[in-house]
Amino acid sequence: VIITVCLNPALDITHRVPAVNWSGVNRPAGVWARPGGKGLNVARTLHAIGAQVLAMGLAGGATGQAVQSALAQLRVPAALTPISGETRRTFAVADDSSGEVALFNEPGPLVSAGEYREFSVQYQRALAGCRAVVLSGSLPRGLPPGTYAELTGLAAAAGVPVLLDAHGEALTRALAAGPAVVKPNLAELEEIVGRSLSGAGWAAVARAARELRTAGARAVVVSLGPCGVWASTGDGDWRAVPAAAVAANPTGAGDALAAGLAQGLVLGRPWPHRLRHAVALATASVAAPVAGEFSQGDYDRALAGIRVSRDEAG
Amino acid sequence: VIITVCLNPALDITHRVPAVNWSGVNRPAGVWARPGGKGLNVARTLHAIGAQVLAMGLAGGATGQAVQSALAQLRVPAALTPISGETRRTFAVADDSSGEVALFNEPGPLVSAGEYREFSVQYQRALAGCRAVVLSGSLPRGLPPGTYAELTGLAAAAGVPVLLDAHGEALTRALAAGPAVVKPNLAELEEIVGRSLSGAGWAAVARAARELRTAGARAVVVSLGPCGVWASTGDGDWRAVPAAAVAANPTGAGDALAAGLAQGLVLGRPWPHRLRHAVALATASVAAPVAGEFSQGDYDRALAGIRVSRDEAG
Numbered sequence: 001v002i003i004t005v006c007l008n009p010a011l012d013i014t015h016r017v018p019a020v021n022w023s024g025v026n027r028p029a030g031v032w033a034r035p036g037g038k039g040l041n042v043a044r045t046l047h048a049i050g051a052q053v054l055a056m057g058l059a060g061g062a063t064g065q066a067v068q069s070a071l072a073q074l075r076v077p078a079a080l081t082p083i084s085g086e087t088r089r090t091f092a093v094a095d096d097s098s099g100e101v102a103l104f105n106e107p108g109p110l111v112s113a114g115e116y117r118e119f120s121v122q123y124q125r126a127l128a129g130c131r132a133v134v135l136s137g138s139l140p141r142g143l144p145p146g147t148y149a150e151l152t153g154l155a156a157a158a159g160v161p162v163l164l165d166a167h168g169e170a171l172t173r174a175l176a177a178g179p180a181v182v183k184p185n186l187a188e189l190e191e192i193v194g195r196s197l198s199g200a201g202w203a204a205v206a207r208a209a210r211e212l213r214t215a216g217a218r219a220v221v222v223s224l225g226p227c228g229v230w231a232s233t234g235d236g237d238w239r240a241v242p243a244a245a246v247a248a249n250p251t252g253a254g255d256a257l258a259a260g261l262a263q264g265l266v267l268g269r270p271w272p273h274r275l276r277h278a279v280a281l282a283t284a285s286v287a288a289p290v291a292g293e294f295s296q297g298d299y300d301r302a303l304a305g306i307r308v309s310r311d312e313a314g
Numbered sequence: 315v316i317i318t319v320c321l322n323p324a325l326d327i328t329h330r331v332p333a334v335n336w337s338g339v340n341r342p343a344g345v346w347a348r349p350g351g352k353g354l355n356v357a358r359t360l361h362a363i364g365a366q367v368l369a370m371g372l373a374g375g376a377t378g379q380a381v382q383s384a385l386a387q388l389r390v391p392a393a394l395t396p397i398s399g400e401t402r403r404t405f406a407v408a409d410d411s412s413g414e415v416a417l418f419n420e421p422g423p424l425v426s427a428g429e430y431r432e433f434s435v436q437y438q439r440a441l442a443g444c445r446a447v448v449l450s451g452s453l454p455r456g457l458p459p460g461t462y463a464e465l466t467g468l469a470a471a472a473g474v475p476v477l478l479d480a481h482g483e484a485l486t487r488a489l490a491a492g493p494a495v496v497k498p499n500l501a502e503l504e505e506i507v508g509r510s511l512s513g514a515g516w517a518a519v520a521r522a523a524r525e526l527r528t529a530g531a532r533a534v535v536v537s538l539g540p541c542g543v544w545a546s547t548g549d550g551d552w553r554a555v556p557a558a559a560v561a562a563n564p565t566g567a568g569d570a571l572a573a574g575l576a577q578g579l580v581l582g583r584p585w586p587h588r589l590r591h592a593v594a595l596a597t598a599s600v601a602a603p604v605a606g607e608f609s610q611g612d613y614d615r616a617l618a619g620i621r622v623s624r625d626e627a628g
Binding site: 013015017020021022023024025026027028031033061062063065066069070089091093095098100101102103104105106107 | 327329331334335336337338339340341342345347375376377379380383384403405407409412414415416417418419420421
C-alpha cells in the first residue's frame with residue numbers, strides 16, 4: 001500500500017457555463033464535484049494506474065463528508081481523521097464563450113494540535129503495512145512548518161520511503177529527515193537555493209538539486225512543466241522530455257508526476273524507467289480536462305514519445 | 315406547528331471577494347454556506363420570529379446532508395425525506411470592488427414518483443398536529459405541475475390552511491383546492507390572468523386578484539416589491555405600504571412576507587395587523603445582507619413606518 005497524505009483536502013466544484021453573466025444569474029450547463037487537494041489527486045491517479053493506495057489526512061464538516069463520499073464512490077480507499085473545522089471548497093467557473101476559468105479557493109479550516117496528534121497516531125499505525133508515503137500539498141492553518149519533517153522522520157524510522165511534494169520552509173525543514181524523493185518545480189527550487197535558475201543552464205539546475213541532496217534528500221526530481229523533468233539521483237543525473245508540449249489543463253500534472261514516481265519507487269524500477277512512466281502520466285493528465293484523471297490512449301502515446309537521457313554535464 | 319414545504323432546497327454558498335479576477339485564482343475574504351430555497355428561507359424567518367416550525371421537503375447526497383446539518387446548527391426543526399439525487403447548490407460571488415453579484419444556480423436533482431410518495435406519506439402524517447402549511451418555491455424536475463394542488467388538497471382535507479407561494483401552472487392548478495392565501499408578485503399575477511397590470515391602476519389589480527379568489531383562493535396578497543402589498547381578502551381589500559423603499563438585498567423578501575402572513579394566519583390576527591407585520595418583516599429582511607435574516611431594530615423601525623389602508627375602489 002502507498003499512503004498519500006492530504007492534510008488540507010478540498011471539494012473541487014466546477015460549473016461549466018455557456019456564457020457567464022458576471023453580474024447576474026447563471027444556469028450552469030455542467031456541474032461536477034470531486035475530491036481535490038494535491039494528496040487526493042495523487043491518490044486518485046495511483047488508484048487509476050492500479051496501485052494499492054490509502055488516502056490519509058484531515059477532513060471535517062459537511063464538505064469533509066462530501067469529500068469522503070466522493071472518494072468512496074470512486075472506490076479510492078481513504079481513512080481521513082475527523083476535525084472540527086470545515087474542509088475547504090474550491091469553486092471553478094469555466095466560461096465556454098471565452099475559454100477562461102475563474103477559480104475561488106476557500107481558506108480551509110484551522111487545525112488544532114490535538115487533531116494533528118490524532119492523525120499522527122493513525123499515520124504511525126498505517127506505516128506498519130505500507131511500502132511508500134507521498135506527502136504533498138500545502139499545510140492547513142494551525143500546523144507548524146516542521147510538520148512534513150516530522151512525518152518524514154516517522155516514516156524513515158519505520159523504514160518506509162517518502163516522496164515529498166512541498167515547497168518553502170515545509171520542504172527545507174524536511175530534507176534532513178531523508179526523504180527518498182523530493183519533487184520541486186523550478187520556481188520552488190529557486191526559492192530554496194535563493195537564486196534564479198531560469199536560463200542558467202542545466203549545470204546550475206544540477207548544482208541546486210545537489211544542494212538538496214547534500215541537505216538530506218536521496219533524489220531530487222525537478223519538474224519543468226512542458227519540458228519534462230530533470231533528476232538528480234544516486235544513479236546519476238537524468239532528463240526526461242516529452243515529445244511535444246500539450247496545451248490543455250496543467251492543474252494536477254505535478255500530482256500525476258508524483259503518483260508515477262511513487263509507483264516506480266515501490267516497484268523498484270531503475271530511474272530511467274521511473275522517469276519515463278511518471279512523465280508520461282503527467283503528460284496524459286495535462287491532456288485530460290480534469291485533475292487526477294487521464295486516458296489510457298494519451299498515456300500510451302505520451303510514453304512512446306518520451307526521450308530519457310543521462311546527463312553527464314553536472 | 316407551521317409546516318414549510320421545500321421540495322427543491324439548496325445549499326446557498328456565498329464568496330465575498332475584494333476584487334474578482336474572472337480569469338484567474340481568487341482567495342475569498344469571506345465564505346458562507348446556508349440552507350436556501352424559498353421554503354427553507356420561510357422556515358428560518360418563522361423560527362427567527364419565534365413561531366414553531368417544521369421544515370419538510372426533499373434532500374439528497376452530500377449537499378442534502380450539508381443542508382440538514384446547517385438547519386440543525388440553526389436549530390430549525392426539519393424532517394426532509396431522503397432522495398437518491400443530489401440537492402442543488404447555489405453559488406454567489408460578491409465582488410466588493412464593483413458591488414456586483416454573480417449567481418450560479420445548479421439545476422437540482424430529478425425526483426422520482428416513489429420519492430415523492432414517501433414525502434407525501436410523511437407530509438400527511440405531519441398534517442395531523444399542525445396549524446398551517448406554507449408551500450413555496452419551484453418544483454424539482456420530475457414532479458408534475460399538479461403537485462401543489464395535491465398537497466393543498468391534502469391539507470384542506472385535514473382542515474389545515476395553506477399559504478401558497480408559487481407561480482404559473484403550479485399555482486393555477488392549486489387554486490381549486492382552496493388555499494387560504496396565495497402570494498403572487500405583480501409579474502406572476504399578470505402571467506396568470508394573461509394581461510399587463512403594471513400602470514393599469516389599483517382597480518385592475520383588484521379585478522385580477524378577485525379572479526384568483528373566484529378560482530378558489532380564499533385570499534390573494536399581491537407583493538409589489540418596495541411598494542408593499544395589495545390584498546384581496548374575505549374582509550375587504552387592503553394596501554400596506556412601507557415608509558421608504560430600502561435599497562439592499564431583495565432576495566428572500568418574498569419569503570419573509572410569506573412567513574409573516576403564515577404567522578398572522580395561525581394567530582388569527584385581523585388582516586390589517588397581518589399585513590402590517592408581514593410587510594415590516596419583508597422590509598427588514600431587505601435591509602439584511604442575507605436571505606432569511608433580519609435585525610429586530612430594522613423590524614421595529616419598519617413596523618412604525620407602515621401605512622395600512624382599506625381599499626374601497628375595487
